[in-house]
Amino acid sequence: MAQLWGGRFTKETDQLVYNFNASITFDQKFYKQDIEGSIAHVVMLGKQGILTKEEMQKIVKCLDEIRSDVERGKLEISAEYEDIHSFVEATLINRLADVGKKLHTGRSRNDQVALDMRLYTRLEILHMDELLEELLKVLLKIMEEHIQTIMPGFTHLQKAQPITLAHHMGAYFEMFKRDRERLYDIFKRMNYCPLGSGALAGTTYPLDRDYTAELMGFFGPTLNSMDGVSDRDYLIEFLSALSTIMMHLSRFSEEIIIWNSNEYQFVELDDAYSTGSSIMPQKKNPDIAELVRGKTGRVYGALMSLLTTMKGIPLAYNKDMQEDKELAFDAMDTVKGCVALFTGMLSTMKFNQDIMEKSSKNGFTNATDAADYLVNHGVPFRDAHGIVGQIVLYCVDKNIAIDDMSIEELKAISPVFEEDVYEAVSMETCVNKRLTIGAPGKEAMEQVIALERKYLEESCDRLWFDLGENMLDIVEDV
Numbered sequence: 446m447a448q449l450w451g452g453r454f455t456k457e458t459d460q461l462v463y464n465f466n467a468s469i470t471f472d473q474k475f476y477k478q479d480i481e482g483s484i485a486h487v488v489m490l491g492k493q494g495i496l497t498k499e500e501m502q503k504i505v506k507c508l509d510e511i512r513s514d515v516e517r518g519k520l521e522i523s524a525e526y527e528d529i530h531s532f533v534e535a536t537l538i539n540r541l542a543d544v545g546k547k548l549h550t551g552r553s554r555n556d557q558v559a560l561d562m563r564l565y566t567r568l569e570i571l572h573m574d575e576l577l578e579e580l581l582k583v584l585l586k587i588m589e590e591h592i593q594t595i596m597p598g599f600t601h602l603q604k605a606q607p608i609t610l611a612h613h614m615g616a617y618f619e620m621f622k623r624d625r626e627r628l629y630d631i632f633k634r635m636n637y638c639p640l641g642s643g644a645l646a647g648t649t650y651p652l653d654r655d656y657t658a659e660l661m662g663f664f665g666p667t668l669n670s671m672d673g674v675s676d677r678d679y680l681i682e683f684l685s686a687l688s689t690i691m692m693h694l695s696r697f698s699e700e701i702i703i704w705n706s707n708e709y710q711f712v713e714l715d716d717a718y719s720t721g722s723s724i725m726p727q728k729k730n731p732d733i734a735e736l737v738r739g740k741t742g743r744v745y746g747a748l749m750s751l752l753t754t755m756k757g758i759p760l761a762y763n764k765d766m767q768e769d770k771e772l773a774f775d776a777m778d779t780v781k782g783c784v785a786l787f788t789g790m791l792s793t794m795k796f797n798q799d800i801m802e803k804s805s806k807n808g809f810t811n812a813t814d815a816a817d818y819l820v821n822h823g824v825p826f827r828d829a830h831g832i833v834g835q836i837v838l839y840c841v842d843k844n845i846a847i848d849d850m851s852i853e854e855l856k857a858i859s860p861v862f863e864e865d866v867y868e869a870v871s872m873e874t875c876v877n878k879r880l881t882i883g884a885p886g887k888e889a890m891e892q893v894i895a896l897e898r899k900y901l902e903e904s905c906d907r908l909w910f911d912l913g914e915n916m917l918d919i920v921e922d923v
């Protein structure tokens with residue numbers, strides 16, 4: 446057991462209590478952020494004359510060594526310490542003796558952990574944004590290639606009207622685009638620095654909070670020290686955004702599972718992205734899509750867990766908040782893995798265009814257009830609806846499509862039909878007549894693709910751009 450706060454205690458902590466309380470097994474995940482925050486803090490203490498320049502330089506150099514030693518496996522993060530903050534400070538003191546003891550001047554673990562978690566989450570937001578960008582690029586490529594690939598669009602999982610594969614993929618493009626916009630919004634709200642909030646009421650040292658914030662690429666310091674140490678809204682927002690990403694991935698997975706089934710055969714998953722059965726030799730299973738769908742619940746769980754943890758916590762810091770980490774880390778890793786795998790699966794998936802097109806023909810997806818044809822020839826819509834209903838019944842009985850009926854058969858049901866009906870209800874016409882923006886018609890689709898392409902170009906790297914000086918430069922400068 447190694448802890449920082451033995452002074453006022455006369456008895457050793459019970460081992461079970463110690464284990465229950467300790468967080469090092471999981472908060473070591475942000476050792477880099479902990480060290481980065483400490484470096485910024487110490488550089489500021491030096492600038493303010495709270496530490497001498499020499500002390501500051503020694504501590505910064507040593508912290509940087511600790512970081513690179515951990516990184517290179519030379520220094521093992523020992524579970525003997527209560528948390529990552531204690532480990533880093535103890536190692537510093539071990540290496541620098543008395544000078545190391547000055548690191549924690551004007552700081553509490555409360556603002557320290559608030560900072561570490563924010564720095565870690567901020568980086569995760571950036572990584573997630575990049576992964577979504579890759580996914581959007583793959584979607585855009587499929588859209589560009591399949592403006593003319595006709596497939597049935599569904600409502601109630603029943604064939605409804607013909608659309609194109611580009612149009613279907615475009616729906617997911619919009620979803621993941623919104624997901625990225627959500628991340629961008631969260632970033633703008635969360636990029637403020639809680640360091641300097643102290644335990645809850647700030648400190649009596651003349652800290653320069655603007656300066657530490659700037660060193661770490663924050664827009665500025667948080668404006669209330671009680672809120673600074675106890676705000677986890679940004680994490681709840683991020684988990685909520687992650688949950689929405691998973692909801693989208695899960696819907697998409699469900700479609701791919703259906704499309705990949707023997708009954709549909711709209712798509713074929715690449716061998717590298719499917720799995721076999723131990724007993725049934727013919728099987729090629731969509732396990733990746735199923736796992737993505739399955740892991741969605743786990744990510745929702747993290748969101749519910751943190752919302753519930755936070756709901757009863759009075760100001761300011763309470764130990765309950767240590768529970769923000771494990772499930773959040775798990776959710777972040779899970780979603781990163783899911784988006785990356787899904788992108789790979791999608792980019793290698795084969796679309797069976799012929800089967801898709803045939804399927805749209807077999808399902809009376811042009812029934813609405815047949816009714817519209819009648820309306821254009823003066824038949825009131827409600828009557829047209831009834832006439833086409835009769836036609837469908839006739840076709841079902843004969844097991845044919847509307848286009849397969851002869852003009853005599855059509856005229857027998859309504860004399861309004863002429864030869865030009867075949868052109869009017871062809872799949873190509875049905876799709877390409879739908880030309881309002883957002884519809885699957887070729888020209889509308891081309892306009893949207895151009896807009897989405899522009900969006901991808903403009904949104905690229907916009908989060909990285911806002912980040913401040915790299916910590917490595919700071920270390921070199923001191």
Ligand code: ARG
Pocket residue numbers: 468472528554555558762764766767768
């Ligand atoms: N492990 C703690 C956490 O994750 C660090 C902060 C501890 N602060 C304290 N006053 N005990 O929240």
